[in-house]
Amino acid sequence: xALRLVFMxxxxxxxxxxxxxxxxxxxxxxxxxxxxxxxxxxxAAESIKLAVNGALVSDRxxxxxxxxxxxxxxxxxxxx
Amino acid sequence: MARDVRLLDMPFDPQAELTRFSADRALAGxxxxxxxxxxxxxxxxxxxxxxYEPLTLPGMETLANDALRRWPLEGLLVIHRTGLMHxxxxxxxxxxxxxxxRDAFAAAEFAMDHLKSESWFWKREKSDGKWRWIEPRAVDxxxxxxWQ
Numbered sequence: 001x002a003l004r005l006v007f008m009x010x011x012x013x014x015x016x017x018x019x020x021x022x023x024x025x026x027x028x029x030x031x032x033x034x035x036x037x038x039x040x041x042x043x044a045a046e047s048i049k050l051a052v053n054g055a056l057v058s059d060r061x062x063x064x065x066x067x068x069x070x071x072x073x074x075x076x077x078x079x080x
Numbered sequence: 081m082a083r084d085v086r087l088l089d090m091p092f093d094p095q096a097e098l099t100r101f102s103a104d105r106a107l108a109g110x111x112x113x114x115x116x117x118x119x120x121x122x123x124x125x126x127x128x129x130x131x132y133e134p135l136t137l138p139g140m141e142t143l144a145n146d147a148l149r150r151w152p153l154e155g156l157l158v159i160h161r162t163g164l165m166h167x168x169x170x171x172x173x174x175x176x177x178x179x180x181x182r183d184a185f186a187a188a189e190f191a192m193d194h195l196k197s198e199s200w201f202w203k204r205e206k207s208d209g210k211w212r213w214i215e216p217r218a219v220d221x222x223x224x225x226x227w228q
Contacts, residue, residue, distance in 0.1 A: 009202030010213040054134025
């Protein structure tokens, strides 16, 4: 029973790796509460977008997570 | 083949790609292309582009479809690198073919402005042996507003 967290861009540096498996939590708040405070704060910032299983999430509070879900935390892009 | 959109994790040859793209565009009166490459700045040793598989290529395909809907094109080529690059390496190649030049210019610029500010890429630079993440630039968002 696990969730996969993906940290893109500078979040990878904050987390110390690009990916991490964590125990299943039903809500995003539950996931963040189990992380280091510095990382949780960085992930909760307003500028960070969230995708679950490749689809962007608009209402984080309404999110219901399931075993095997992949949560990608996406900072502002700086491409091209 | 009106649309050719690719995300590459290996170097590519822009001249060969343009030759191939142009060869199939007999109906086009003009082809406008833009090649972006790693800028050779004094202290920059390397550049890395990260992408997120489920979003990056689908986003580039949506962008190409938008351009094809917006202008009457004979073809549109979008190639973007990901991974590790060095000064002088090609990063992005956009080419738009149209019967008339204005449509080709506009579509190529539209595609580039959106790739720079909206596509799912994260960039970091290595200088003095240290990696540093690059933050978005305000000017890229200003460029985008021209199309809204």
